[in-house]
Amino acid sequence: MNPTRKRRLIIVALVVAAAAVAVGLGVYALQQNMNYLLTPSQVQSGQASSYKTFRLGGMVKAGSIQRSKDSLQVTFTVVDASGTMPVEYTGILPDLFRDDQSVIATGHMDNARFIATEVLAKHDETYMPKELKDAMAKAHANKKVEAGAAQGDMP
CATH class of the missing domain: 2.40.50.140 (Nucleic acid-binding proteins)
Incomplete structure (x- = not known):
């Protein structure tokens, strides 16, 4: 694999992982603040x-x-x-x-x-x-x- 493509793939993977962690933390925080x-x-x-x-x-x-x-x-x-x-x-x-x-x-x-x-x-x-x-x-x-x-x- 080309080094430039490899670097882009790693960056995309890190961005996707960071977005998943941010969404997970947001959902968890909202769940804690809900009052039924x-x-x-x-x-x-x-x-x-x-x-x-x-x-x-x-x-x-x-x-x-x-x-x-x-x-x-x-x-x-x-x-x-x-x-x-x-x-x-x-x-x-x-x-x-x-x-x-x-x-x-x-x-x-x-x-x-x-x-x-x-x-x-x-x-x-x-x-x-x-x-x-x-x-x-x-x-x-x-x-x-x-x-x-x-x-x-x-x-």
């Missing part, structure tokens, strides 16, 4: 076991908010159509955080409890991630069916 949105029923079914951190979305259960008297620690329960998940958060909560409010919490699982590092409260009726909106619509549909069935059972 799951509902409490999805977490309870085991879908969250493969994620180190993820987002938990649902409604704050009425009467479940408990604030610590000597720190900023707050515990509350997030619910969806068929699941509940206890959440623990230390920090200042958004002003719109309250019972029966849509919330998205970012964090990780610790035993059977979700430890949140960030809590976002829904700010108006126009904002809601598609996945959470679908889960909430399903929950409301199930409540209507259950209410209708309960009324149908009465004489």
